[in-house]
Every structure is written in structure tokens, then in C-alpha cells.
Amino acid sequence: MTTALTFALMDAPFENSRTVTMFRIIGAALEAGHDVNVFAYEGAVALSFAKQAPHANAVHGRDAAAENHPLPRVWIESLITLAAARGRKLDWVNCGLCVDERGVAEAIAGVRRGTPADFWKMSMESGNTLTAGTR
Amino acid sequence: MKTLQVLETAYRATVEEQDDTIVWLTHAMKGAGGEFGLLLTGNAVCYAVHGQRAPALALGAWTQSHAADLGADVAALAAGGVPVHAVEEDLEERGLLDARLLEALTVVPRAGLPQLFDEYPRIWKW
Numbered sequence: 723m724t725t726a727l728t729f730a731l732m733d734a735p736f737e738n739s740r741t742v743t744m745f746r747i748i749g750a751a752l753e754a755g756h757d758v759n760v761f762a763y764e765g766a767v768a769l770s771f772a773k774q775a776p777h778a779n780a781v782h783g784r785d786a787a788a789e790n791h792p793l794p795r796v797w798i799e800s801l802i803t804l805a806a807a808r809g810r811k812l813d814w815v816n817c818g819l820c821v822d823e824r825g826v827a828e829a830i831a832g833v834r835r836g837t838p839a840d841f842w843k844m845s846m847e848s849g850n851t852l853t854a855g856t857r
Numbered sequence: 858m859k860t861l862q863v864l865e866t867a868y869r870a871t872v873e874e875q876d877d878t879i880v881w882l883t884h885a886m887k888g889a890g891g892e893f894g895l896l897l898t899g900n901a902v903c904y905a906v907h908g909q910r911a912p913a914l915a916l917g918a919w920t921q922s923h924a925a926d927l928g929a930d931v932a933a934l935a936a937g938g939v940p941v942h943a944v945e946e947d948l949e950e951r952g953l954l955d956a957r958l959l960e961a962l963t964v965v966p967r968a969g970l971p972q973l974f975d976e977y978p979r980i981w982k983w
Contacts, residue, residue, distance in 0.1 A: 838882050839888075842891045845860075857866050857869075
């Protein structure tokens, strides 16, 4: 039996390398056979915003397709797909009040709305919890 | 299972949120049945100073109704059964050891942190 792990993210997208590190740890946890819970708090609720769009980059001399700009919502989709392929659970919960503040209710499929109580419950049911607060 | 919230980042978005987001999160999770302690470190030790109050923001005709009252929010946590600690050296560096501090505050020297951490199976750093 594997241990579930819980992660709390807080930084908004495109702001901090901590977020990328957390995504990599989440991916590694799924690869290692863990169920994973994610609580997205404050700016991190925008990581799953469905309207994130790639763009061209004239400085790089590439159109949108060639630039293939990374989008956190695509990373989450990839992690959800990875979890399914490994037969694991990835429960991604956005803080609902944080979503409302920012107007980012249109999240990708597989992401749900929740509260700090969900974070608390997920943590209590997990082997451990890693938090990455905004600094 | 007890969790120690270790708070270092202070006054982040406190005007927009009208609170500290981690103090608020602790309130919310305690309300959901969680058992917490709060350790103030770094600039967050300023939250333990009694009587601090940010003025309400005013931009043009818009005036904030409820400015953050961080001292009161932390005091409410303590009153609700959340032990509140602050690192002694961080208070001292900021000249706050002699300030009027939260009555329920426990001042912990840095050398005493391992013993404090031993009381909590989970430690979350913010």
C-alpha cells in the first residue's frame, strides 16, 4: 500500500520557480505510485484556469505553435493523465474563495472547488504534507 | 494530529485580503476540527505586537471598510485555543522584546525550537 501525499501551492502562475519544483515533485510522487492531493491557495488557483493561452514570441522569432509556451493548466492536465495511467488518484482542489476573488472559476476538467477544510482533511489522510507558501 | 504553522512571510497582501492569509487559513482549518499551533518567525513576529492597526486604504472615492487587524486576528487564534509562539531572537532583532506583546504569547529562544517541534507531528512552513 502506498502513502498519499498532500501538497499546498500558493504562488500565482508565471511568478516563481517554486511552482515548477512542486509540479516536478508531484509528478515524481505519481510516478513512484503515490496518490496525490493538491490544495491550491491564493494565486495558485489560477494555475488551473482554463483560459490560459499560448502566444507567439517575436523576440524568440517563433510563432505560437513553434514557441509552444508552457501553460500550467496543461501541466495539470498532464499530471491528471499520468495519475490515471498509473492507476493513482490526483485530487486537485482550488480554494473557492480565492477563485472568486480572482474571477478564475473556469478551471480545467478534473479540478474541483473546495475549502481549507478539504486541505485539512486531505492532510490528515496523507502520510505527509508539503507546503510552498508565497514569499 | 497537531500541526505547527510556522509563519515567516508577513504583511503579504494584507491590505487586499484584510487579514494574513495563513492566519486566516489556520482559523478556517481550526474551525473544521484541526488542532494547531502558530510559530511567528522573522518579520511575522510583528504580528504579536499589541495595538498595531493599519489605516484603511483610500483610493479616490473608494475607501476600505475593514482594514486588516493582524494583532486581533492572532489574539483571536490564541483565545480559541491555538498556542502562539514567537522566536525570541527575531523579536530582539526588531527591538520588540520590550514592546507590549500578545498576552498569550510564548517567547521561544531559537535553541528551544527543537523541543517545540517535538510537540507537533506536522510542521508546515509558510
